[in-house]
Amino acid sequence: MKAAAERGDIDMLYSLIREDPHVLDRIDDTPFVDTPLHIAASLGHAKFATEAMLLKSSLARKLNQDGFTPLHLATLQGQTKMVDRLLDIDSDLVRVHGKEGKTPLHYAAERGNMGLVKIFLFYCPSSIQDVTNLSETVLHIAVESRKFDVFSLLVFQVRTSLMKGSQKTEYNILNWGNDVGDTALHIAVKTHQPEVVRVLIDSNVGLDVKNSDGFTALKILELGDSQVNNGEAREVMKEMLRCARASKTSSCVWWKSSKPSSPPTISTSLTNATEHLNTIEGACNVSAPPTSSTTSAVNHELDIALEGQPEGNNGRIAKSLPPLTINLLERWYIDIKRVSNDVSEESRSMILVALVLFATVEYQIVLSPPGGLWQEDNNNSTATHDKKIHPPGTVVMGNLSFLFFMLLNSLALAITTHGIVLLLLELESRWWTINRILMNTLTFLCYLISLQTISPNNSLFALIIVIPATVFILLPYTHDWITQRLENRTRKWYRDEEQCNGY
Incomplete structure (x- = not known):
């Protein structure tokens, strides 16, 4: 079996198994031993190691007399392709502790093997906690x-x-x-x-x-x-x-x-x-x-x-x-995503209900603004000093109050609607992104039409919608841009094959 592992001869491996079906079981029963998988991993025989691991998966976690698993040996020998093959089968192998309690990631960092560190973090990010x-x-x-x-x-x-x-x-x-x-x-x-x-x-x-x-x-x-x-x-x-x-x-x-x-x-x-x-x-x-x-x-x-x-x-x-x-912006995005990921399903449902209620109130304010709407084309009977003509259906409140009140309400609605969609479902498909933007856009357009209807004049309406509309448009694109930017940077770190193969 040792000769087969040293040569990387898969045919010889199966020939030995035909002669003795329990040959791998006896090797596995030995407490500390260099298994065929250890030998193949240290020499870089990836195909043989994969075959042996599939036949007897427990060999991949077995320590030899020096306290090393096959993945430890592949790491120490700088066998990048072997490491990639083993982790592709079982990514948790990187978390197996060997001599002095060190994992393969610890040895890769100790030797400054950047390529292997990237591979370990790509397959098992949680290994950094060991x-x-x-x-x-x-x-x-x-x-x-x-x-x-x-x-x-x-x-x-x-x-x-x-x-x-x-x-x-x-x-x-x-x-x-x-x-x-x-x-x-x-x-x-x-x-x-x-x-x-x-x-x-x-x-x-x-x-x-x-x-x-x-x-x-x-x-x-x-x-x-x-x-x-x-x-x-x-x-x-x-x-x-x-x-x-x-x-x-x-x-x-x-x-x-x-x-x-x-x-x-x-x-x-x-x-x-x-x-x-x-x-x-x-x-x-x-x-x-x-x-x-x-x-x-x-x-x-x-x-x-x-x-x-x-x-x-x-x-x-x-x-x-x-x-x-x-x-x-990236720090803000990371913190928001972390909070979202840490929220339990029960808490997520409660937050979603609260956001829907907020959005309902914010939208209802346009339909029934504070102070009501003018009902006829004449002066307010309670304010005889006001000689202006007020078209029916426009707000009763003063222009300055209307400006600040509706500005804050519109801004809150723009943020709330995006929060609902992102909290409800954040799928990665292209069609979901299009539907998300379309759904939010149509809802906000209906809101703006209602707001324009009750506005005393178009100039005031234009002042109100500038900031909320900008936030509404930029928020989803900023979210997607930061997501793509971090993904590209992470991909450049972890899956740069040219640099990985250089080690």
Whole structure:
């Protein structure tokens, strides 16, 4: 059987089974052994491994004497096609823990194998939650191994995940402490990785989380408790954390992670960066909260400091990687989708009933506006000072009151109708998108016709409908645009076959 696995000979496999039908059962009964699937996986015999796995699926989860499953061995050997084939049959294999409690994802991150990390996250996004025997997440391992590109991808996955419970998962993973309570931020400051610190600050990581020694990341920097001696980088990270903490305390502008529009044309060492910190220091405190220009200045110094540094030392992200920033609209979309996905069916039904009632009231207001409608073509008998002629069927309320009241009501109706449709059914088919737009458009047009009928004049009607109509038109297109944008970015990350096959 070993010879058949080494050769990848499927015919020999079945020949051995004909001679002894229980040959795979006996191998499976052995507690820790290199099965034919282990051998084939490590050598890259994908067809043989697939055949053996289909014949005896339990072999795929079996540990050998070294504590590795077949998927572990394929990962360690960089067998991308083999990994893809195994996960195509059983995607949960990536969550099987081996030696030291590490999963294949942990080993791929440790070795910086970006292609395999993408495949694992594509097949099983929840595998990012698995921890080792030392309570380390894959983020801890990526930071400890100084694999910044892998770390950035993992953070992007955590921040954009739309799975049920992903909001809580994002917070837990970014602030998870290992067996000594160190989060990814603690490890980053101990190993002096400013780029990692900046990504974590952008991701709203907890700055006041303490490890088992009772130290925050900033306290570790102030005490000089780190694994490397790099005073310049330490000062840069201290200023970053101080500004971020002051910004949160004073509810100021969030930390900006993008580079200046006109980056420096010459390389500058970390020493040059710290020469400017004295001018920045003092601006980042609670009494004098940092402005956007101040935080940009610190970021600018960090970018200059890292310019020209060896990629292996500071883990600068590869130039081929797509941007990781999440803009305000994308953040809003992700938060809304997460809330929607976390809502139970019972709560969803209650919210739907409430939205329908709101929409009914908002539509009924046009049919029966406050104060009523003029019933005849003459002056209001209760207001003899008003000499204007009021056409029958127009509102009695004053022009200014009518303007603001109907503006807010129309805006509420535009948002409510889209909310009902998105909450009721959010199918991905093209025909559903067309029907959704058509249904909402016809309903809103009927509303506008009714509103125009009761308006005192067309000028007032035009002022009222500008903002609600704009919101009504842009809201579904903005939703679809953000959805497509995130899907394209995710697809570029996870299924870039050319880059995956390059590992």
